[in-house]
Amino acid sequence: MTEQEAGLRARLVAVGVDLVTQEGAQALSLREIARRAGVSHGAPRRYFPTHLELLSAIAREGFAELGAEVAEELRGGEEPTGGEEPGGVGASPRAQLAALARIYVDFALSHRGMYELMFRHDLLESNSLGLRETSLPLFNSLVDLVSRARPDVRAPDVAGALWANLHGIAQLWGWGSLQLATGADGVEPLVRAALDAHLGPEAR
Numbered sequence: 001m002t003e004q005e006a007g008l009r010a011r012l013v014a015v016g017v018d019l020v021t022q023e024g025a026q027a028l029s030l031r032e033i034a035r036r037a038g039v040s041h042g043a044p045r046r047y048f049p050t051h052l053e054l055l056s057a058i059a060r061e062g063f064a065e066l067g068a069e070v071a072e073e074l075r076g077g078e079e080p081t082g083g084e085e086p087g088g089v090g091a092s093p094r095a096q097l098a099a100l101a102r103i104y105v106d107f108a109l110s111h112r113g114m115y116e117l118m119f120r121h122d123l124l125e126s127n128s129l130g131l132r133e134t135s136l137p138l139f140n141s142l143v144d145l146v147s148r149a150r151p152d153v154r155a156p157d158v159a160g161a162l163w164a165n166l167h168g169i170a171q172l173w174g175w176g177s178l179q180l181a182t183g184a185d186g187v188e189p190l191v192r193a194a195l196d197a198h199l200g201p202e203a204r
Contacts (some may be wrong), residue, residue, distance in 0.1 A: 005046075005047070008037075008039065008043070008047065009047040009048075011037050012033055012034075012037050012039075012043075012044055012047065012048070012054065013054075013057045013058055013061060015033050015036045015037045016028055016033050016054065016055075016057070016058035017058055017061050017062075017114070018036075019032065019033060019036060020058060020113040020114050020117055021111065021113060021114060022113075023113070024112065024113035024116070025113050025114075025116045025117040025120070027113075028054075028055060028058065028117070030044050030045075030051055030054065033054065050128070052122065052123060052126050052128050053128045055117060055120070055123055056123050056126070056128040056131045058114075058117060059114075059117045059118045059120070059123055059131060059134075060131060060134050061114075062111065062114040062115070062117065062118045063118060063131075063134045063135055063138070064134075065107075065111075065114075066103070066104070066107050066118075066138065067137060067138050069103050069107065070100055070103055070104075070138060070141060073096075073099045073100070073103055074096055074099070074100070074141070092149075093145045093146075093148035093149035094149045094195075094199065094202055094203075096145050097142075097145045097146065097149060097162075097195060097199065098191075098192070098195060100141065100142060100145065101162070101166055101191050101194070101195060102188070102191060104166050104170070105166055105169060105170045105173075105187055105191055108167075108170035108171075108174065109170060109173065109174055109187070112174060115170070118135075119167075139159065139160075139163065142159040142162065142163060143155045143156050143159040145159075146158050146159045146162070146199070149199055150199055150200070158198055158199070161198055162194065162195070162198040162199075165194040165197070165198065166191065166194060169187065169190050169191065169194060170187075173187050173190070178190060
């Protein structure tokens, strides 16, 4: 692939990222992405033979952004706010899990379109561009932290259940269901409850 071709491919993906951020996953048609990129409607097919491949390339950008946010936090890249314990490398595994959980739910709520795209079953099922494997480093970080916080449990099972719980919180909060059902003012108490449910109450 020439430098010009690589540049056009990257532009199509970047346009798709902007489009899903602004208008949601339903707006990601090949024709609209091509129009916004300033190319013919058939041009994307030269770089992405199927619509799923282009969508997968866009979703990979979402996983990369989320993974970078988690990695920065676990390295101690952010200062704690609101009296929370920092989630950096010197923090306890439980504090790091709390930081990861907070970032995950915040990302889901602030990147609604991208989050929906990242977990579309048809993209993950097709595994175009290795999308399933792209999400594994984040899950492996979760498993590692669970294994250190709770060495007495089978970490992949607990990590999977916690991930599913956080995913459900993000989805139901985004739909407005949890606010209605629980009367909660914010999502943080629900995230803490999920951590307590899967890891046990935090030591005081």
